[in-house]
Amino acid sequence: MTKKANHIGARILIFFGAFLCLLTTKAYAQEFVKTANGVIIYTNNNISGGTGAVRVQIISPTIIRVTASPSATFPAVESLITNYKNLPAVNWQADSISNAIIVKTDSLIVTVQCSTGTVSFTKPDGTPVLAERPYNGRHLQPVVFSGQPSWQINQLFELAPNDAIYGLGQHQDDMYNYRNQQVTFFQNNTEVAVPFLVSNHQYGILWDNNSISRVGDTRPFQSIGSLKLFDKNNKEGWLTASYSNNHNQLSQVAFTKAESDINYEFLNDSKLFLPADFDVAHGAITWEGAIQSGFTGMHKFRFTYGGYMKVWLNDSLLLDRWRQPWNPGVALLNLPLQQNNKYQIRIQWIPDGGESYISVKWLNPVPEADKNSFGFSSEAGKHLDYYFVYGQNIDSLIAGYRLLTGKATMLPSWALGFWQSRERYTSQKEILQTVDEFRKRRIPLDNIVQDWSYWKQDDWGSQVFDTTRFPNADSMIQLLHQKYHTHFMISVWPKFYKNIDAYNQFNAKGWLYTRNIANGQRDWIGKGYVSTFYDAFNKDAQKGFWDLLNTKLYNKGIDAWWMDASEPDILSNVSPQKRKEEMQPFAAGLAEEYLNAYPLENAKGIYEGQRSVNDTSRVFILTRSAFAGLQRYAAATWSGDIASRWEDMKAQITAGINFSMSGLPYWTMDIGGFAVEHRYEKPNSKDLEEWRELNTRWYQFGVFCPLFRVHGQYPYREIYNTSPEGHEAYNSMLYYDKLRYALMPYIYSIAGQTYHNNYTIMRGLVMDFEKDTATYNIHDQYMFGPSLLINPVYNYGAKSRNVYLPAGQGWYNFYNGQFYEGAQTITADAPYGRLPLFVKEGAIIPVGPALQYTNEKPADTITLFVFTGKDAAFTLYEDENTNYSYEQGAYANIGINYSQQNKTITIQQRQGSFKGMLSKRIFRIVWVTKDNHTGIIENAKAKTLIHYNGKAITVRMK
Structure with a gap:
């Protein structure tokens, strides 16, 4: 044709x-x-x-x-x-x-x-x-x-x-x-x-x-019973479940059962369906036998667990997990199985408490047409x-x-400093003593956090301090501000005990979910109290909740809000159906159509409420859950009540990266984990040293997260309570705390980019090295801002770890300036006190003065570490730190550029201005080259000194 x-x-x-x-x-x-x-x-x-x-x-x-x-x-x-x-x-x-x-x-x-x-x-x-x-x-x-x-x-x-x-x-x-x-x-x-x-x-x-x-x-997971099962004697149809009533003597089996389903996933499942003659508080169950699939390929196994769980396949231990019994965790296994092959399986569960959880579900390989x-x-x-x-x-x-x-708002600058938190400070005296100890020891600190139960035991939802333990909260907060230069964040739940004054007021106006009340459901406090949550989808209730916080707390000088249980966690660990039933009556329409947006609406009421009464101080909210759009309400999120285990620390790396790549830039976690195993509560010497090492490694990771926050249950998490002064753990944590403050010009500048240019602080490697396909699946390294490659250590006793250095540029060791080519995996030193940390070739890192709190003094002298080898650029951002003047243009940018060809650094003319801005400052220039092995260290020798008055100036490398 x-x-x-x-x-x-x-x-x-x-x-x-x-x-x-x-x-x-x-x-x-x-x-x-x-x-x-x-x-x-x-x-x-x-x-x-x-x-x-x-x-x-x-x-x-x-x-x-x-x-x-x-x-x-x-x-x-x-x-x-x-x-x-x-x-x-x-x-x-x-x-x-x-x-x-x-x-x-x-x-x-x-x-x-x-x-x-x-x-x-x-x-x-x-x-x-x-x-x-x-x-x-x-x-x-x-x-x-x-x-x-x-x-x-x-x-x-x-x-x-x-x-x-x-x-x-x-x-x-x-x-x-x-x-x-x-x-x-x-x-x-x-x-x-x-x-x-x-x-x-x-x-x-x-x-x-x-x-x-x-x-x-999107295919629904199936019961493990939808696989072909064999018991431990090779009989087809089920697994052998061996019940022991003493988890310390698993060989003493009380009885066995034939079971083809393991599904104690939600609240009360274990109470309702476990055998009555099994001592769940002290016992253990082992399921064993074999599994067989009619498919070849990658099978997904999803485990829910509270307490201790171990999983073996063909005698190879694949999972060894623990999670506090009252808050189950999730583990996934992707296993390549062959069609019709038998695989020996053993699942061991020690509930470690009276109410606990375990479930096992699976999915056959993704069909070829759906890959x-x-x-x-x-x-x-x-x-x-x-x-x-x-x-x-x-x-x-x-x-x-x-x-x-919506744009991500600027957080107050102090929120980027160090926060100390505990579950919980029980009195005004404890809070003041803690902050005083930080100041005496010269441990930098910006924020002290009051967790729940500062109210009388039977008065949850009143938002009123128990005066027997907090006799003068107003004076306490004033003292924190004026003497200690420390900010005060407080936990406020959307929860109300039945028949307290605030409950009666909200109930009369139809602002509360009432199903939990009708059920007479009691919580875990004291004798147990009947409670419910307010309906955050009700616009009047939103305003009413803010009005309550404003009159009872904000007027005392509260700086920030901790919005706990914002899922809403009306009753923990319930099934999705139960959650929807609890959210009745529902102002927005059908709970089924809206329930995931509760944390968004909850934060909205606080943000808009505070700005309506005070539009000069930046709102700051910490919330346990989040939803799309939350960043516009000055809200950060933390990863919830995680466990104090090495594998949980590792999981937070991925959790934080993916959260940040979801468009919400401010994320944090409980450094050290929230809930601890019993072995850490009264530890022997070996467990004590593991506890200290775990906290040290977690702390090293946490300092390079958007927000830097320690929190947890007993043992107490203050640096000096974790280890004595002079211990390697103490020295390391103090070093990284001080480093966080020294890097504040870098950190606050990338926070400024987050608002003004929609930047992301915690960055998956694929964001900056998209052409390097090796970065697509690396989930235990990330960039902190444009220049710092963070490589947390999450294995007990490790003294090194593999680090991939992305292609396209070389990399400098942060501490000593040793240079490495990119596109390679190296074995990086990781001594107890340091995590492997690298700086991208062609980077400018501004380092400010030593501080005890973020706004202690202006950064009138900044050391610029210039990592040569490629052109480099950085924009130093500054504003008024705690107000909203930046929304009206009150901020300044100083562009800084390094030319590799000309071996010059140019500090550009300052753009913009704001009240209190430094008109003059000194820039110390430290040139880092492939040959001089200079890292970012305190009192680094600067060969170039620039007196800057806002006009552009160029100097050549010496």
Whole structure:
């Protein structure tokens, strides 16, 4: 066939396709409707997964909103996640071609298939970026909750073969790249749902849905009993469960049972279903036998556990975990199993308490047809709603997320210093003594935290100090401020005991969930008290809760809020169904459609409330759970009540990185872990030294997190309580505390970039080294700002660890300046007192004066460590530290550039100004080269001294 004939044939096909599209859509309405900011396509409900219409809206040249409705109209749904408005107009056009509608911006092409409404995204040159699965990829299934209609929503996307997925909140499974993995969105203590992901393929997805969801591989996990099971004598059909009533003598078996399910996952399951003659408080269960699968490939096993759990496969120990019995943990195993092969399995569980948890579930390998797919499956919603975000790198994707959901506010500068916390300071005297001891020992400190139960035992929710233990809270806070220059954060739960004054006031106005009251459910305090939470989705209740905090606490001088149990944890460890039942009555509509957004609405009321009465002091909130958009409410998140174990420390590295890559920049954890094993409570000498080493290593990691915070149960976590002065642990922790303060010009500057330029402080390596594919799955290293490579040590007794140095530049040892080429894995020294720390070639690190608290004195002299070998740049950011003047432009930037070719450093003319700004300062320049082996050390010799008055100045390296 000639080229001319080919051309004619192609034109006929295009014309015929367009005619088919016209016929298909005309049967329902019209080909497509062009709106002010996009198009609506009316789909064939029978072949579009229950969809009557698909709407594409152009938010920006790189952000597209896709909405699919079960009918031909779109329900009026107010998003809790997004808050964008008045965005600049976008140039775009829409045309029909073949069986599709084509929408174009300057940066993207969006193609929507006429009949199915399937959407795909490509670059202007036609390079694919992401596509919905073309057939059976979307499904809206009608469901009913509380007699009201809703829809279960499913959407599958097709991925490129080397696509990697990050973000999605904070989880404890130690998974980093979520491709072919599963994430559950259900807010829980230590588990944080944030429905935003980013990919190394230059796109992000914001899933605008608040309900319980499965993301990634969305197939539901199965009972272990859905595998072929064999008991320890090789009889088919079950495992052998051996029950011992003395966990110290496991060989003494009280009785055995044939069991094919291990499922004590939620509150009361173990009480209801464990045999009555098993002593759960002191006993142990061992399940053993063999498993067999009809599939070859990677099998996923998901374990829930409270107490001690060990798992062996073919006599190889794969898991050895502990979690406090009242707060179960999660562990995942990805096991490559062969079809029809038998694998010996043994699962040992020591509950370690009267109420504990264990469950074992599995998933067969991802089917071949689904290995390049990624999905969202949400329990409830009025329609399908997501935003596709395109960018040149992951930073630009996070910028798109914040365009949609709000900027991350500037935290007060003191919040970036060191916080001391404990569960809990029981009196005013303890708080003042603790801060006084820090100051006497000259241990830098900015924030002391009062955890729960500062009220009378039967008065939870009153927000009133128990005057027998806190006789004058106002004076205490004033003394902390004026004498000790320390800030005061306080824990405020959304919880109310029945019949206290605040409960009666809220109850009379219909602001409380009442199911827990109707159930007479008692908590764990004293004799147990009946309680409930306020409905944060009720706008009047939001304001009422702030008014309560304002009158009872804020007017005493409180600096910051600790919003605990914000999942909401009305009753811990309940099933999702039970949680939804507890959130009744529900002002927003159906709890099923909104429950994951509780931490967002809870923080909103505090943020807006405080700014309404004081718009000069920056709001600061710490919350145990989070949701998309939380960053706009001055809120940081910590990783919940984790255990004090090495594996839990390691899991926090991944948890913090993925949380930060979800668009929320401020994250922290309980340094040292929250709950401890009994062996640490009254330790022998060996356990005591392990405890000290664990805390030291955790502390080294924690200093390079966005927020630097110690917290936990007994043993007490103050440096001097962890180890005596002069001990290696004490010396190391003091060194890193001081280092945090010395690095404050660097840290506060990257915090400034986080607000002004949508930067991310804690950075997965893929963010800065996207071309280096070796970084895609490294989850125990990360960048802290643009220049510091952090490599925590998480193995007991380790004196070294493998460190991958990303390609594209060399790396300097932070401490001694030794140079290494990139694109290699080295064995880095990790003596007890130091973690391996490297600086990127072509970096400028500003180091300020020694401080006892962040605003002790201005940084009138800053040492600039210039790591040569490549061009380098850094912007020194400053503002008024604690107020909102930066929102009106009161801040300054000083650009600093190093030219490798000219061997010069240029300090640019200062841009901007603010009240109290230093007009002059001294910059000391320390040149770090491949030959001089100079690290970042105190009193480093500076060969260059610059007297800076705000005007540009250039000097040459000496």
